Amino acid sequence: MAEQQFSPGLAGVVAGKSEVGLVNGTDGILLYRGYRVEDLAEHCTFEEVAHLLLVGKLPNAAELAAFDAELKARRALPEGILDILRALPKTTHPMAALQAATAALSGFYPALDAGDRKASWEGILRLTAGMPTIVAAFHRIRQGLPVVAPDTSLTAAADFLTMLNGERPTEKAARLFDVCLVLHAEHGFNASTFTGRVVGSSLADIYASMSAAVGSLSGPLHGGANEEVLVQLKTIPSAAEAPAWLDHMIETKQKIMGLGHRVYKVKDPRAGILQRMASDLFSTQGSTPLYDIAHAIEKHAAVRLGPKGIWPNVDFYSGLVYQKLGLTVDLFTPIFAIARIAGWSAHWLEQMQDNKIYRPDCIYAGPHDVSVPAIGDR
Ligand SMILES: CC(C)(COP(=O)(O)OP(=O)(O)OC[C@H]1O[C@@H](n2cnc3c(N)ncnc32)[C@H](O)[C@@H]1OP(=O)(O)O)[C@@H](O)C(=O)NCCC(=O)NCCS
Structure with a gap:
């Protein structure tokens, strides 16, 4: 057999074609269907x-009014979904409740055949409109x-x-x-988007695919980093001490959350916005020590880590903004999900247009031809 290439995390592997979003990490450009995210954030x-x-x-x-009306008609949840949320222990993480x-x-609005465009579109509208209601209700x-x-x-945002x-x-x-929400709506072939596409590639319905994407987003290496930023900032006593803290973190080879x-x-274009x-x-609602600390870290990190290509990412400031809006830390990742459902669903629809079930290879590294010993001999 020819030598098999192994790329941990599929890094550098081209696993699909997409017209939905482009992430250009060298120039710091994020496009949604060709439009710069900065432009969309300002005008849409x-x-x-x-x-x-x-x-x-x-x-x-006219198209916006019609689309908005379709979404609004689907914001309310069936009573059965509220009953499910009520049945969960109050300590359940909101991401688990959302998933x-x-x-x-799918029990309330079946879309069993992923090839049924009408039922799947109905599911996409239900999810886009209903996920914020689920998070708020729980x-x-x-x-x-x-x-x-x-x-x-x-x-949707005000509601x-x-x-x-x-x-x-x-x-x-x-x-x-x-x-x-605009800034988090799409980001190319990341883990949760890919998860949604992989699950969809088996022709699992839109609900199964999107709930899997929610599960993928829940991990700290993906959606959870903005929670960690706040945890870390709280350990720094003041903005004046931030540079020394950063130097210590770099010297002891520890990661600074929200950077890189x-x-x-x-710099991640979303972080700039x-x-x-x-x-x-x-500046209008009063600064907080945490914001001042974050600002001091960003300034010093530009000198210490900038030359290595390590700059603030979207999570560095989003947690601070959410906190100022009165949102609790464990809602940060669910908020990411209620925005990203748009990107996930767009990718899912694209997957359905030219679907082939995902089935990568794996290098088998276990033993061969082992015989089964009698149970008393194991
Ligand atoms: C996001 C992340 C996983 C990207 O990692 P990556 O591209 O694989 O880069 P690596 O982890 O291989 O790091 C490359 C080098 O930069 C350093 N580095 C990367 N991110 C760093 C950070 N946040 N703080 C300090 N050093 C960092 C690494 O220690 C490594 O240094 P070395 O070459 O001396 O070993 C990483 O930057 C990170 O863990 N950031 C913090 C968590 C975070 O904010 N995640 C949200 C991402 S949106």
């Missing part, structure tokens, strides 16, 4: 970006608070914050959160 809502990703084009006003409820939606349930029903007069906190956010907070990226070797948003938010 999450609903427009979801249309772009899922349908393939930015909507005109369970996402899979369970957050209320686990605190013993009544679930807040969706308000279809609000945007999520309302369902979560029981009160309407300011316009500024809602738009800030909307931009966060597998693909980006320059989040940094500007954070600086605006903190």
Whole structure:
């Protein structure tokens, strides 16, 4: 047999073709269907970006109104999904609750044949509209608070914050959160997107595929890093001590959370947008020691780690922004999921257009032809 190539983590392996998103790590460029993420964040809502990703084009006003109405009609959850969320222990991680409820939606809106475009599209609308409701409802349930029903007069971002906190956010907070959703909506062939495509490649339905993607995102090497950033920042006593802390971390070869990226070797374009948003938010609403510490770390890291291609990634400032919006740390990854459902579903649809089940090779490294000993001899 010819020598088999092994690439741990499939690094450098081309495993698909996609028109959905491009991540150019050398130049720090992120495109959603050709559009720069900075441009989309400045000019579009999450609903427009979801249309772009899922349908393939930015909507005109009439198309946006129709798409928005379709989503709004699907924001409310069946009572059975709320019962499932109520049955979970209150200590359940919101990502586990989200994964369970996402899979369970298939019982209410069957889309058993992945080739059935109509049922799958219905599933995509249900998931895009319903995942924020699931996250908010579980957050209320686990605190013993009544679930807040969706308000279809609000945007997806404003409604999520309302369902979560029981009160309407300011316009500024809602738009800030909307931009966060835009920034997290798509990021190429990452682990969770690939998971969704792999599960879909067996023609598993949209709910099974997207719940698997939620599970993939839940790991600390993928979606969980923004939680870790806050944990680490809290260990630094003050901004004045941040440079010495960073030097110590580098000398003892420890990783600084929120810095570095597998693909980006320059500053993650999303981090730049989040940094500007954070600086605006903190300058108008009052700075916090954590933000000042983060800022001091970024400045010193540019000198110490920048030349090695290690720069802030999307997670460095997102946790600080979410915290300032009053969101608890364990909601950070679910928020990532309610945005990324748009990218995941767009990739899933693409997978269905030209599907071949994923079945990579593996180098067998075990023994051969071992005979089974009698049970008493093992
Ligand atoms: C994201 C990450 C896994 C990318 O890793 P990678 O491209 O495989 O890079 P490596 O882990 O191989 O690191 C290459 C070098 O940079 C250093 N490095 C990478 N990220 C670093 C960080 N955050 N802090 C300090 N040093 C870092 C490594 O120690 C290594 O140094 P060495 O050459 O002296 O051994 C890594 O940067 C990391 O763990 N970052 C922190 C976690 C995080 O923020 N994750 C969210 C990503 S969106």
